[in-house]
Amino acid sequence: MNVWIEKQKYLIDFTLASLARRKAKNLGLLLVYALIVFLLASVMLFTHALRQAANELLAGAPEVVLQRMVAGRHDLIPPGYLERIGRLRGVQEKQGRLWGYYYDPVVKANYTFMVADDRALAPGTLVVGAGLARTRGVAPGNLISFRAYSGKLFTFSIADILPAKSELVSADLVLLSEADFRAFFDIPPGHFTDITLRVANPLEVRNVAGKLAQQFPDSRPILREEILRTYDSIFSWREGVVLALATLALLAFAILAWEKASGLSADERREIGILKAIGWETGDVLRMKFWEGALLSLSAFLLGYLAAYVHVFHFAASLLAPVLKGWAVLYPRFELSPVIDGLQVTTLFFFTVFPYAAATLVPIWRVAITDPDAVMRG
Amino acid sequence: MIELRQIHKAFNAGRENEFRALNGIDLQLPAQRVTAFRGPSGSGKTTLLSIIGCLARPTSGRVRLHGRDISGLPERFLTDIRRRTFGFVFQQFNLISGLSATENVMLPAYPLGGERRALQARAEDLLAGLRLAHRRTTQVELLSGGEQQRVAIARALINEPPVIIADEPTANLDTALAMEFMAIIEQLADARRTVLLSSHDPLLVDSSLVDRVIDMRDGRIVAAAAAAGAGG
DSSP: OHHHHHHHHHHHHHHHHHHHHTHHHHHHHHHHHHHHHHHHHHHHHHHHHHHHHHHHHHTTSOSEEEEEEETTEEEOBOTTHHHHHHTSTTEEEEEEEOEEEEEETTTTEEEEEEEOSSSOOOTTEEEEOHHHHHHHTOOTTOEEEEEOTTSOEEEEEEEEEOOGGGHHHHTTEEEEOHHHHHHHHTOOTTOBSEEEEEESSGGGHHHHHHHHHHHOTTEEEEEHHHHHHHHHHHHHHHHHHHHHHHHHHHHHHHHHHHHHHHTOOHHHHHHHHHHHHTTOOHHHHHHHHHHHHHHHHHHHHHHHHHHHHHHHHHSTTTTTHHHHHOOSSOOOOOOOOOOOOHHHHHHHHHHHHHHHHHHHHHHHHHHHTSOHHHHHHO | OEEEEEEEEEETTTSTTOEEEEEEEEEEEOTTOEEEEEOOTTSSHHHHHHHHTTSSOOSEEEEEETTEEOTTOOHHHHHHHHHHHEEEEOTTOOOOTTSBHHHHHHGGGGGGTOOHHHHHHHHHHHHHHTTOGGGTTSBGGGSOHHHHHHHHHHHHHTTOOSEEEEESTTTTSOHHHHHHHHHHHHHHHHTTOEEEEEOOOHHHHTSTTOSEEEEEETTEEEEEEEOTTOOO
């Protein structure tokens, strides 16, 4: 065992010396390699953290949302539905919601107007999302005007700005009183945009949804888990697109590494020939090259991953956010909680380190199994 | 004792540019003697030494070492024999640049995994014996030709092989350095090592330290005789 350890130490020593001898080339390779790991890791860390943030924010959302459909389109819920839903077994709490979209031609952005169900707002006042406040340049106490679809101009006073922590889902949000909402969108009393339900027993959620679908055939129940799944799919889709591009970069790098290794320089081939001639076995040469590849790829992996971590969690993924967040005009600014997933790290490690090792070791093996005399002669 | 039977070596065999470097060599090389292979460039001296030293395989024929046929052994066993039996001094020295003289000397012993301090001490002793103690930490590319050759000799001796093979050892040396090399060979001969040299340098081949001279031409042995100065 001691002999084996001592031998590995000699091989690592030689490897370090070998890396130092070709400093410029290895440093260049390290940087390109680290850049690719950085790109892949940034995408993975960012989308994973986004999913986590969405999960946390939606954890307090109602279990079921009921929407009414007319001619395949979302329509207002007429009076009477809310009372009938209240009589269903398993429904713990029900509430009619009022919300709608508004296009603001000043900044060419869409806002979500909503009646706040957890805070009482005085008529004529608004609470707005941080993204909107930033884009329109407003602060609490300022006035803001919107022209309703009827053509009438409404002026509101900003009462508060929503906290940045929830910006992922509240960047474009405008909270207002029920009276203002109905007046702005011209919605008669007793009508709602949709209805939210709380179900006491989580195992009963699907049963309640089934009963709703049966009793209200013109409506569709949307489960919280479906919303979460939709978020997940959106982020997965965006992640997939970027990862596909990054994988192409990785492939190009693997080809480069293969080219570099298969076209070993005359010096490198000669060196392998000398080592074989003075008594190194093919296995020793491969082990030495393995250590060389391992040191290079591990350093690149750590460097790239660390840079990606800092990029995502300290600089809010500023290089990738526009692609991955997907907001058209109001990009939400929010701080993601650092999340590292073991499986994700392992996957990334496997897909970055393994191709490099394979791409470099195979051509070296081909040189190493050739007679030393033939290798040294070139 | 090394024995060669009907050794043929062809490069690019079966192709248009096939080159037959050795054509049926039969030879016996006794142990503890200094043997020199003499002949013009392209006569097959280097190829023959490569086959003897297990650096290359013959296209056909048999190589026996102490009566054991080693021609068909797998690469791993051949490497082991090469490491334990032969020490090489190449014409171009073939040192690894960027490493110090001591590190170069230690290289053949790395795969054996011996204790580092003992290995380093042995390498430094060898360098000191070849008057290179003061250059032991110098990178080899900064050494003179003669110094590089002495590092190569120390490297050949680190695993204490019974056979030293030197290919055109004086080709890149001036007369004074060639004389110095011959003095080292004399020490090795006195230490009862087998030395195989290839050279067409009369200073070396015709010297008294060579026991036997084998003349080669076109891949064949044309004459083999005890050297003029050979005592036995």
